[in-house]
Amino acid sequence: MFKTKKEFVFVILAGIFITNAVVAELIGGKLIQIGPFVMSIGILPWPVVFLTTDLINEYFGEKGVRKLSFITAGLIAYAFIILLLAINVPAAKGISPVNDSQFYSVFGQSMWIIVGSLIAFVVSQLIDVSVFWYFKNKTGEQKIWLRTTGSTVISQLFDSFIVLGIAFWLPGKINFETFI
Template identity: 35%
Template sequence: MSIKDKLAAQRIYMLLGALFITSLVVSNLIFQKFFYWYPFDVEVFGSKLFVVSVGILPYPITFLITDLISEIYGKKRANQVVVTGIFASLFSVLIVFVADIVPAVPDSPIDDTLFSSVFGRTILAVGASMTAYLCAQFVDIQIYHFWKRVTKGKHLWLRNNFSTWLSQFVDTLSVVLLLCLFKVLPWSLFKGLLISGFLFKVFVALCDTPFMYLGVYLFKKRFNLMDNEEIDLL
């Protein structure tokens, strides 16, 4: 690969990393708003089945990006993006913490009470999210490369979906469990949010499979990659 192609591959890698970090940080800031993701009022275990947090919206993007990076750049680069996302999330917590303790002036459009009600739980949310995120992302990367080895680089849809489904269940279980333990969410919502969140992520994983194929196709075409070939940025 020429130096020009390596520089282009490096820029794309950095762009994917930026999208990954943005999606991760934003998901932790907006998690307190809930919505129906399917237009039917169904209850399971006393909870609305299709109610999920808006924080879940950008989260599947992170798994699509890590799968794409795993496929094109390799396991090491995917793990680097995950670790970078951790530092970005922790830094966002520090910013929110400082902003929360700084007293608002009397004529501030947003007073201390309103700001704390919206962002005050961000630290607990990020703590729970980071624990779930660490487990889920590393599970996703490990399983992805396991299936890549087993299938010898074929059947992209299989490793993309199987790795994401299991890792998303780990993620959903971990984050909902921790949020309930820290009393950010009531236990009455646990079963419903677990099932609803997992079903939503499975649905999104199925929907993003064509985008995964498109991304891999564009990379292979742009950089003349063979099947199962990865880009070495070093």
């Protein structure tokens, strides 16, 4: 099935990467507050996405991450289409444990999140890859912590800002002060 151990490791890392990206989209409609900060619970899986990005970057290169990022964006778009279809198919009256408005309350918000997150995902992944390789070129094989942590922190900031703006501020779910 796998010709090398390296191929097997790539598939495992890709699976972790894709699963966490899709889960983030599905749970992202729930907002939480930590002190004065309001954020989507969808931020929980993103550090895992960025960590796997760094591992793939380190061992499989920039091209591997870029390809996987675009494949994942396509799969998130596919999830968006399936959710859109599911929202528009009426629930069975009287026997469905979840009615249409309940389903929409949970997954309808996810539609804005998916659009915002899809844009943020591609932008932040490209930033993550670029920052990672910038630090790697500056430090060589040393200071892996700098390139992994630095690229993740910088790309996570862009990701969060873009998602909150598109998914919550643009549709009027939060005001500008909360967004900033």
